[in-house]
Amino acid sequence: MTYIVYGALGSGSIPVEAALTLIGAPYRVEEFVTYASEAERARIAPHNPMRQVPALVTPEGETITESAAILLWLTERHPEAGLAPPPGDPRRGRFLRWMAFISAEIYALYWVRDVPSRLVGDDAAAQTQIKLRTQERIAACWGVMESQTDPGRFVLGAELSVLDLYMAVVSRWRPLRRRFHEVAPRLGQVARRVDALPELAEFWARRFPFEGDYMG
Incomplete structure (x- = not known):
């Protein structure tokens, strides 16, 4: 299995x-x-x-x-x-909203950002503009999520969910955590708690070490 x-x-x-x-x-x-x-x-x-x-x-x-x-x-x-509020839980709507938000509004931009030539060919100036504009769009989206949530220890309150894992990973990508903490300081505190989960310490070290550029 x-x-x-x-x-x-x-x-x-x-x-x-x-x-x-x-x-x-x-x-x-x-x-x-x-x-x-x-x-x-x-x-x-x-x-x-x-x-x-x-x-x-x-x-x-x-x-x-x-x-x-x-x-x-x-x-x-x-x-x-216990990694998601179940159907009927008052937190369920918020959970689904932000899972979809990260996926559609932030994660999806990396298809363009990672390989700008997919949309603009070999035009170097256009590629640079795509990288700059998507970087600002990503930061702006994190700012929207920050303004529309009231995190506790984790995004939905006291309990960890896959939403926290999703946010903690995607926020490590460019424009990197320094910018993330600027636009979403309360969510940034949540991300730091996810980074520090003892049950994931070995996993993070092996699969996504939090060092160098990822720290911003």
Whole structure:
């Protein structure tokens, strides 16, 4: 009953791997470093036609793609882990809102940002503008989330959820944590708590070391 995660160091597979670690479910990672080359993107195409990670293969053999969908599915498959407010919980709407927000408004921008030539070809000036504008858009979106939430120890209050894992990982990407803390200081405190979870200490060190550029 082992899960298979198609992923890569520091990538969108990391919150999925972190969730599986906290759940205690057996899993293995097959590395597809899609941010590194076209060859890697082609290699994962048979598993995910969008040519990106993460993808999750369930113990039953079903393949699920899209990081937010995988995280939501895992919380339903493993409710005993308590990593999401259940249906009917007053926090459920906020949980679903911010999971979708991070996925649609922030994470989706990295498809453009990571390889600007996908939209503007070899125009170097246009590529630079895309990187600058997406960086500011990402920061602005974190600011919106900051203004619309009232975090406690974690985003939804006292209890950790996959929303916290998702936020903590995506906020490590550019424009990096320094900018994140500027525009979302209260969420930044939550992210620091997730970084420091003792049950994930070994995992972070192995799969997404928090050092160097990631600190901003």
